[in-house]
Amino acid sequence: MKAEIKTRIKQLRSEGYGYKKIAKALDLTLSVVRYAVNKMSDEDLLEGHCEKCGIKIKSIKGKKRKRFCSDRCRWDWWNSHLRDINKKAFTTHQCKCCSREFSSYGNNRRIYCSHECYIKDKLSKKSTT
Ligand SMILES: [Zn+2]
Ligand SMILES: [Zn+2]
Incomplete structure (x- = not known):
């Protein structure tokens, strides 16, 4: 299967298209689409660790990879990083x-x-x- 078609299927899946709709849209057979999606699901099963607290997280298939386990962790992470960036970048003088x-x-x-x-x-x- 061409990578181009794969990315198209992926794209349509992320937009909420079902197998049938994808098959129709890309002029493929249903079994081809199903096979491709199944293969992709394995590839897309992302496992990672929260960058803030280190807890194991699983990203939802077809969705953007998660970096944090929760909004709270993301918020904390960004806050502390922004503080670091500001500290490094700016110095106060009189x-x-x-x-x-x-x-x-x-x-x-x-x-x-x-x-x-x-x-x-x-x-x-x-x-x-
Ligand atoms: Zn976390
Ligand atoms: Zn002055």
Whole structure:
């Protein structure tokens, strides 16, 4: 069987088509469709582990592979990851010139909130010394 037909059958199955409808739509015999779907069901029986709590999970055939056992785990996972991403990406600093807090992206060590403050500070230093 061509992979192309297989993916078509898979697609129709996920859209809720029955064997008969698929056979008609793709101009195949009922037994061919049934055989293909049975084979696919074996391939599609996905087993995995929840990425949050590690519990064993089975994904529903024909549906997207699950990554989490529950909405709660997915939510927790995303929350903690977003926090990590934010922590890594943004650092908070206080402007040396106007004392305003600002966050900068990445690892750079900005000491001024803006170029304006940078210039101001430089100029004030120049004038006092
Ligand atoms: Zn879980
Ligand atoms: Zn500033």
